Amino acid sequence: MDTNRTTATNDGTWGPGQSLDVRVTLYADLRKYIPPGQPGSRRCRLAVGATVADLVANLGIPPGELMTVGVNGELADTDTVLGDGDDVALFSPMEGG
Numbered sequence: 001m002d003t004n005r006t007t008a009t010n011d012g013t014w015g016p017g018q019s020l021d022v023r024v025t026l027y028a029d030l031r032k033y034i035p036p037g038q039p040g041s042r043r044c045r046l047a048v049g050a051t052v053a054d055l056v057a058n059l060g061i062p063p064g065e066l067m068t069v070g071v072n073g074e075l076a077d078t079d080t081v082l083g084d085g086d087d088v089a090l091f092s093p094m095e096g097g
Contacts, residue, residue, distance in 0.1 A: 052078045076088075
């Protein structure tokens with residue numbers, strides 16, 4: 001089964017209108033959650049109605065990890081519902097002065 005899915009039908013497949021594809025890019029310290037040999041940007045398939053929190057869990061990022069979220073170039077929260085074709089950027093908090 002594709003590990004980039006949050007939910008599927010009982011037989012492990014997606015029916016029409018049940019999934020959406022998003023592109024996610026991890027930056028800074030969050031890049032440690034990218035599997036070795038994969039680029040920083042990847043496509044993920046999620047269930048319709050999935051939120052940024054669902055995407056974050058799907059990527060294996062632990063709950064409570066601090067991050068700034070952008071969806072389609074706009075600041076967003078982890079409870080933001082994603083749409084098909086959305087472009088998600090996840091940044092670790094900035095430090096320094």
